[in-house]
Amino acid sequence: MNRIGRTWDTIVDRHPIGQFTDACLRGASQVMLQNNPLTGLLILAAVAWGSIRTGTPAVVVGAVVALIVGTFTAVLLRADTASWRQGLFGFSPLLTGAALPSFLATRPLLWVYLVVGAAVTTVVTLALSNVLKTWGVPALTFPFVLTSWFLLMGAYQFARIGISTLGHPALPAQASSRLAEVPYTFGFLAVGMLKGVAQVFLVNDWISGIVMLVALAVSSRVVALAAVLGTVVGTLVAIGLGVYGDQVGNGLWGFNAVLTAVALGAVLYRPSPAVTGYALLGTITAVCVQAALTTALTPLGIPTLTAPFVVATWLFLLPKRDFAPIPHHERVEEATAVTTARPKR
Amino acid sequence: MNRIGRTWDTIVDRHPIGQFTDACLRGASQVMLQNNPLTGLLILAAVAWGSIRTGTPAVVVGAVVALIVGTFTAVLLRADTASWRQGLFGFSPLLTGAALPSFLATRPLLWVYLVVGAAVTTVVTLALSNVLKTWGVPALTFPFVLTSWFLLMGAYQFARIGISTLGHPALPAQASSRLAEVPYTFGFLAVGMLKGVAQVFLVNDWISGIVMLVALAVSSRVVALAAVLGTVVGTLVAIGLGVYGDQVGNGLWGFNAVLTAVALGAVLYRPSPAVTGYALLGTITAVCVQAALTTALTPLGIPTLTAPFVVATWLFLLPKRDFAPIPHHERVEEATAVTTARPKR
């Protein structure tokens, strides 16, 4: 393993194409907040397997094309080199490239739409990173979410971009008890939870989920453990609150919880018992936010994507930076004085 | 009165439970931007009276439980002590706790939902306060609004969380003149305006409104006056523009105006004739924003809560900090140079 690593590093250092490939592979791993080319390679293999197995090979093709386009766009825009080498400009385009063929008809024009969308995702990554730097918080996968929402909503107005599997725009309705109270067996739950890992990449396949957990373990066992706990907690909370059984079976209540658990419990805070408790509350919040955004987006006929993860993680990252809110009973003038007096963060 | 005050301070200083109770009572008063335990106690009494009288005792139970849970969560998260003692971590959870039983069925699982929601409201308070500190603006009740919107929208996807009195999701329609042109008598208007004060706490009772005005007067007569003017202006503007008479009778066009008038006219700016005019424009704006958000949320079947107050108050607070917009005809590079050269706020 170490020898492979050393050989790889040598190749990467010598050739621009090696460097570019390394940045792309790390980009694939950055979706799960990792910085490891082997993890990225295994993840891409899992996406390929799952998308071919479920009869949607365009998903893996779109993901790889967008990963390359997005990473290359960052070169053209002369983005920060250190960030680029860590794959930070690849992971959001990759997801945009996986999402479009998942929901739109794979006509020739879609690929133009996808390439432009991948390039724009990189611009959006730069824009949002700059905004969020003010509070020391990462953009996470929000560049993907925002760009893909635009492209999916846009498709409704474009007769030449066909919609395939987006839900029909409708008014929200209360979930029916009959569809929620299904007999949950161990096998059913295990498959749903493993698919929950794979759904991070819009793949509906439990074997892909296993490969992705292995990929994470290659990079960090703590992260792999957090991912498992995330999909278990997310799925069980959703069942406890009464979501539809078929959604559970397809892993749809796992992926946002997986990402939130990994981000809060294993990567962005130093793991500890207190952090685990805090990350648990954040993961439960991600489930509620997912339900809320599902309701909010029902009239528009678009999916939440990973927005619930992003919102929950932001809400649980921001407090740790400063625990004192502005006392809102004070006058603005006084508040200003205080702000001016204090050294700025 | 002073003797009661002194005795209370002695109790508070000696016992942790006294301190905690004090923080909770001040939290109840902070909904109205006050920092006074007696005001908080009277407000809680008014909420209890109104919620029992209207046959929804779960509202006051939820409010008190959430106030305690939210305040305690801030202890666990080691939030800023001075802010905590002023009740700044209690008021938003209190409102979340009043809102959930107002709109959702009071099944056992609701109380778990409510306790988690109260804790999350405190996390959101910390997060939003940190973000808004950049512009020296308080989060107001937005942590309550955001968390409650998530929990109410989420309820549609959860079969085991029942919806009781949320409006059915629907497409917006122009208000009918027939329902707007009702005969407004003095008694009808007075009751509607007093209910407008009580609706700040989701209570539909005019006697509660009177008690709350008394509670405010205990803390500050200027604030009580601003609250009265707020509900009068808000209600009259809404009638003038042609809202439905039953909404006026239930005080629904008063509560956002009350909060905006108190915030802009009496608490966050130093009262003066100019500030009164500015606050008047802000209060009218709050009415228009309430109408706008009512339209925007109709397809989702959730209420505006106090978001109109928050939006109008933010828009009218932000300008006073600096009156020079960036000249958008200048090049970005030049703008950057200017920004860099100036000392930072």
Next chain:
Amino acid sequence: MNRIGRTWDTIVDRHPIGQFTDACLRGASQVMLQNNPLTGLLILAAVAWGSIRTGTPAVVVGAVVALIVGTFTAVLLRADTASWRQGLFGFSPLLTGAALPSFLATRPLLWVYLVVGAAVTTVVTLALSNVLKTWGVPALTFPFVLTSWFLLMGAYQFARIGISTLGHPALPAQASSRLAEVPYTFGFLAVGMLKGVAQVFLVNDWISGIVMLVALAVSSRVVALAAVLGTVVGTLVAIGLGVYGDQVGNGLWGFNAVLTAVALGAVLYRPSPAVTGYALLGTITAVCVQAALTTALTPLGIPTLTAPFVVATWLFLLPKRDFAPIPHHERVEEATAVTTARPKR
């Protein structure tokens, strides 16, 4: 021409009314990101011509009234004088004043609504400019968009504010190929593209479009060229993706592209081949964002206004300020340390 300019400057310097008129005329030109009173005068003439010719004279009356009210409100609020003289407090109110009579019934109460709306637009201009100053980005026309959205959505709840030409709230549906595949002739396209320029001011008239291009050329030939390229690119991209032919004919796919091309390609970045390419991608993005927001706003029955221009331009302005995103795999604590250590922008 120069002599007229000198005479004008003399008048402006001597009389307060001259100064005020100058600020208003410059305000009219600032909609197109120019700072030139003659350009403003020609634009107002074009708006007058177009709005009278299309049988909606209330549009030009509303625009002029709101321009005056908004500019005067900035005086009352003691806004930054240099910005005020450049017309930076006039352009957003002008658009609010053009938009309300375009979509709402011109009853007497509308004019009260419009005057209040114009004053509030100036408050919102100050608020948003202050927020966006954090990132050195201008508010563009977003104060107009936000205020007008509030007032248009609000109209649904107000029986005494009538809706005239707003689209009926509806659930979005995929665009039909039949309505998209119309025979595009050169004349049809030219008229649609010229109307695309005029639609920046909600005017549906191609001669107005020509006058506006002349007005821009008076201020800057590069800007006029960018406007032409913008409407051509926007219209052709929209046709290529399959929008409805009647929308193309009414210039509805031109105006956001015009503004984006002017802002990114000619005003806010120094023109160069690289900037032209970047602005082209931004203009294409504006078309997609317009389609997306059209879908998002269909259930609410309100138009996108110039929000697509604002969103696309913000996304393409923000990256140029700093190309390094926060490496999201690092711990928050470390990120904090880095942020603290660096000198603040």
